[in-house]
Amino acid sequence: LITSRLVVMFAGQYDLSLLSWEPWIRKTETLHFTLSLLVSSGLLLITFLQTRASILRQQLKWVVWGLSLNAIPFTIFYAYPYLLGKEISLLQQAFATGASILLPISFGYSIVRYRLMDVDIILRRSMTYVLATVSVVVIFMLGVVKAGQWVHELVPSISQNATVALQVTIMSLAAMLFAPIKNWLQERVDRLFFGERYDNRRGLAEFGRTLSSTTEMTDLLSSLARRLGEMLYVDRLAIFIEQEASNKFHVAYSANLPIDPALSPEIINLALGSKHGRGYILAEQLSGSEDANRKLLDYFVPCYVRDRLIAIIGLGKTIEGSILTSEDIELVRGLSGYVAVAIENSLLYRSEKEKAFALAKLKDFSENIIESINIGLLSVDKEGYITNWNSALEELLAINRGDAIRHP
Incomplete structure (x- = not known):
């Protein structure tokens, strides 16, 4: 047409x-x-x-x-x-x-x-592109139009071809400046929109690495919840962690929720299948109208480590009651990998700590048994060195326990 x-x-x-x-x-x-x-x-x-x-x-x-x-x-x-x-x-x-x-x-x-569309994202990017385009156009007009006039005024004998070559060079430089100008303006516009939250959103990777080095589960989850609240301006959230030897998840941390939410099998199945999808679950997707999660939390972001679902982050709307933007969800998805690794490390640390505590108690128990026997007893390791020497043996042989330990 x-x-x-x-x-x-x-x-x-x-x-x-x-x-x-x-x-x-x-x-x-x-x-x-x-x-x-x-x-x-x-x-x-x-x-x-x-x-x-x-x-x-x-x-x-x-x-x-x-x-x-x-x-x-x-x-x-x-x-x-x-x-x-x-x-x-x-x-x-x-x-x-x-x-x-x-x-x-x-x-x-x-x-x-x-929230049919992410209006704030469109507004920020449109503002950036408009400002960047205007800046490049100003540079282009000053560089191309005025440069030719200035060159002719300074060097009247210059040829037309040389003037055109100079103008083409300035046009190329103006085109090359568009990307750095756009990036610089994008940072300024984001700072204007987000204010103090801008630094929290920018330092996401560094926070993720710091989070991975945290071994105590309580400190890890409270730090994560605080950062999510500052970054997304949300107050209602919950973190669910997989229970050992089962496919169920329990609430490990929650904030500003009247009751502890429970993950239904439907959410877990959707989370297991979301790795190759869009990567998060909307409460609106849940078929059960009586599901309490639809009133408490609006988003569920799975956390994977080596294709294993280890945790799920539940988020509500912002403090102002607004829906999270796609950019907000992508930030949480980017952080979910660090969260999964950190939680797995913390669980391993806690497991090893519990094993070490159990071994220490078992050792104390065995030593108390040996110590309570009235006959002289000693124990040796596989190399033949003495590892235990009870008090009855000290009295019989008149050798202190400290002198006997670690001797063949």
């Missing part, structure tokens, strides 16, 4: 017969636009009827209503009579075009109320 219109526009100046195609091109464009509105409305309506997630239904509900209330009046009052060659009254035009205001309103409400 675009090609046909361009051909008629330019070639019609030389061949007036091509101008007769103009009405057919306009009707084809109107038909194409009308079919696009109707088909997109139908597809969105089918998606709305098939989806089970309530948040997605709320998002689609407003979009479907806005698009349908725009498509139907336009089709009835404008497209249909126009394609049949009938005259369209001002009232029909008003009905057809007046409903168009519902489309941006419905999209805007869905975006603001139900």
Whole structure:
């Protein structure tokens, strides 16, 4: 259609017969636009009827209503009579075009109320690209346009080819400056949006490495919860850890929750299957309407180590009641690997600590038994060195225990 219109526009100046195609091109464009509105409305309506997630239904509900209330009046009052060659009254035009205001309103409400898109991310990136583009354009205008004038003023005898070469060089430099300018502006814009939380989000990898070196489980989980709260501005969270010799998970840490949530088998199965999916679970996905997790927590991020699900991080909405953005979820997913390694190390450390404590108690118990016997007893290791020498043997042989230990 675009090609046909361009051909008629330019070639019609030389061949007036091509101008007769103009009405057919306009009707084809109107038909194409009308079919696009109707088909997109139908597809969105089918998606709305098939989806089970309530948040997605709320998002689609407003979009479907806005698009349908725009498509139907336009089709009835404008497209249909126009394609049949009938005259369209001002009232029909008003009905057809007046409903168009519902489309941006419905999209805007869905975006603001139900987070149809990550508006803040779009706003930050758009602002960055606009500022970077303006900066490069200013450099381009000053460099290319003014540079040629300045060169001619300084060196009047310079050739045109040399001036063009200089301008091309400046254009190349301006293009190369776009990326560093964009990155610099992106950092400034992020600092403006996030404030004190910016440093917490930027130092994620360093925090993950620090977390991996923490061996005490209590310190590890409290540090993780504090960092997540500062980074995402959330207050409701829970950390679930796998129980030994079972596929169940228990709450190892929770904050600002009226009760300790329990992970249903459905969440665990979804978590086991999410490694190769989008990597997190929405509470809206859960089929059980009575599931308490849907009221307490909104997101569940699995933590894997060597393809083994070792923990699940549960998060609520922000303190302000907003839904987390896709960027927030990606930050938690990036941290989940460090969390899994840290929790596994802590569990191994605790297991070894418990084994060492049990061995120490067993050793004390055996020594107490040997010490309580009235006859002289000693024990040796496999190399034949004395490892124990009771008090009865000290009295019989008049050799102190300290002098006998570690002797053959």
